[in-house]
Amino acid sequence: MEFAELLSALALKVRNQKDAIQTEEATKNAFIMPFISTILGYDVFNPLEVVPEFTADVGVKRGEKVDYAILRDGEVQILIECKKSTEALKIEHASQLFRYFAVTNARIAVLTNGEVYQFYTDLDAPNRMDEKPFLVLDLMDIDESLIPELRKLTKDVFDLDSIISAAEELKYIGQIKRTIAAQFRAPEDDWVRFFTTRAYDGAFTQKIREQFTSLVSKASKQFLNDQVNDRLKTALGSSNFAPTVSESEQETTVINSREIAAADLDRDTEIETTLEELEGYQIVKAIACSEVKPHRVTHRDAKSYFAVLLDDNNRKPIARLHFNGKKQKYVGIFDSAKNETRHPIDSLDEIYAHAAAIRASIQGHAE
Template sequence: MDFAESLAALALKVRNQKDGIQTEEATKNAFVMPFISSILGYDVFDPLEVVPEFTADVGVKRGEKVDYAIMRGGEVQILIECKKSIEPLRIEHASQLFRYFTVTNARIAVLTNGEVYQFYTDLDAPNRMDEKPFLVLDLLDIDETLIPEVRKLTKDVFDLNSIISSAEELKYIGQIKRTIAAQFTEPQDEWIRFFTTRVYEGAFTQKVREQFTSLVTKATKQFLNDQVNARLKTALGGSNFDSTIADESADAISSKPVAQEDLDRDTEIETTLEELEGYQIVKAIACSDVKPQQVTHRDAKSYFAILLDNNNRKPIARLHFNSKKQKYIGLFDSDKNETRHPIDSLDEIYLHAAAIRGTVKLHQG
C-alpha cells in the first residue's frame, strides 16, 4: 500500500474499534503504535528507533515520562504523548511535552488520542514548544492537503528542514480553516455582522441579527455546495454529469441478479454526490496505471459503473449505493464476474486498491 492507502486503512481501524477502546494503554496498542510503525515507518520494537516511556529529568521534576521518543542518529527527533481515545485533546494534556521539549533535541512534538494527532514545533520561541499545533491530522476526517506534510516525518524521507519551513504557513492556514468550519455550524456575531452589513443598509439591531443568522448560515452552506459541485463537474470533464444507462445488450458485461431492493427504485436515474466521490477514489487508485481521462463512469438504475476507456467490456468497478441498508463495491475477476463487497464508508474503497489496479492491468493486457 502507498502512504495514503496506509492512512486510510488505519483510519478504518480507528473508526471500527474506537468505541471499544477505553484506556490509554489500549489506545497506544491499538492505534498509536500502528501509526508509528505502519504510517511513519519506525520499528516500535527497536529501542534505537522508538523509546517507550522515555525519561529525561526536567528541573525538580524527576522520573516523568513521555510515552514515546522517536530517535534518529542517537538523538531524539519526535516526542509523542498519548491520551485515551475517548477523551478529546486539550492543551493541558501537553504539559510533559512542554517540559521535555526544552531539554531534548526534539523539534517535533505530537499529542494524540489515537484518532487526532496534533503536531507542534517551536515557531514562537526557540526550544520552547508552541501552544498551538502547526498541523492537525484527524484520521476520521483526513485533510488530503496534509498528507504530503505528514509523509515528511516518515523514516524513509524524514525532512526536518522542510517540515519546519512550512510549519508556520500550515499552522495559520489550519487555524483559519478550522475557524471557517466552525462558522458553518455555529456562526458568531462577528461573522453574521460581516455579511449583513455588506448587503443590508439598515442598522444591525437584535431583530436584524436574528433574521440574518439563518440567512447567512444558509447562504454559506449553499456556497460551499456550489463549490463542491463545480469541482466535481470539472474533474469529470464537463458541465453535465453523464447519466447514460449502461448498455445491457449481448455485448454488455454479465452481472449477478439485481437485488429486489434495487429493482424497487424509482425509474429515474439519480447520480448522487456520494457516488461521484466514490468514483473519484476509484479513479485515483486506477490512475497509478492509466491516464485519468481513460477512467469514466456511467450511472444505471441499479448501479454506478466505472469503466476503462468508456467501454462496457472493460469494467473497473461498480458502486451499489442505492440501498439504504448497506453499500457495496462490485469488483471483477479475470472472467469479468462481479463480486460485491460490503463497505460502510467511502474510505473502505482504499482497502480494495490492489484488486482495482489488478483489473485495470487485465484490461490493458
C-alpha cells in the same frame, strides 16, 4: 501500499475498533504503535529508534515520562504524548511535552489519542513548544493536503528542515480552515455581522442579527453546494460520459441543481438540510452519472431522511440518506421493486462501496 493507502487502512482500523478501546494502554497498543511503525516507519521494538516511557528529568520534576521518544542517530527528534481514544485532546494534556521539549533536541512534539494527532514545534520562541499545533491529522477526516507534509516525518525521507520551514504556513492555514468549518456549522455573531453589513445597509439590530444568522447559514450551505457542483462539472468534462453532454447541457445541469438545492432549503422551515447531506447527495450523483445525465438526479429533504430521486419523481427513488440520527448513519438504496435496503456507514466515503447497488437502482428506473 502507497503512503495514503496506509493512512486509510489505519483510519479504517481506528473506526472499526475505537468503541472497544477504553484505556490509554489499549489506545497505545491498538492505534499509536501502528501509527509509529506503519505510517512513520520506525521500529517500535528497536530502542535505538523508539524509546517508550522516555525519561529526562526536568528541574524539580523527577521521574516524569513521555510516552514515546523517536530517535535518529542517537538524538531525540520527536516526542509523543498519548491519551486514551475516548478522551478529547486538550493543551493541558501536553504538560510533559512542554517541559521535555526545552531539555531535548526534539523539534517535533505530538499529542494524540490515536484518532487525532496534533503536531507542535517552536515557531513562537526557540526551544519552547508552541501552544497551538502546526498540523492536525484527524484519521476520521483526513485532509489530503497534509499527507505530503506528514510524509516528511517518516523514517525513509525524514526532512525536518523542510517541515519546519513549512510549519508556520501550515499552522495558520489549518487554523483558518478549522475556523471556517466551525462557522459553516454554527455561525458566530462576528461572522454574521461581517456578511450582514455587506449585504444590508441598515443598522445591525438584534432583530436583524437573528434574521441574518439563518440567512448566513443557508447561504454558506448553498455556496458549498455550488462548489461541489462546479467540481462535479469539471469531473464530467474529463469522464467517458462527458461526450454525450454538451457544454450548454453541463451548465444547465449545474444551474438546475443549484436551483433545486435552493428550493429544497426553502421548502420547509422545520427541515434542516445539512452540509453532510448535500455532500452525500453529490457522491450519489457522481456515481449516477455513469448511467444517466446528471440533471436527472435530484434531491428532496424530509424531516426523517434526505431523498435522492431520478427525474425529481418520488416514484423513482434512488437512495435515502438517513443522517438525522445521533449515532449511526445509514444510506438506503432502492431496488427495482422500490424496496429500501439500509446500509450503516461511518463516513461519507463509504457510500462509494455501494456504487453497484446505486447504479442498479438507476437502471431499474431509467427506462
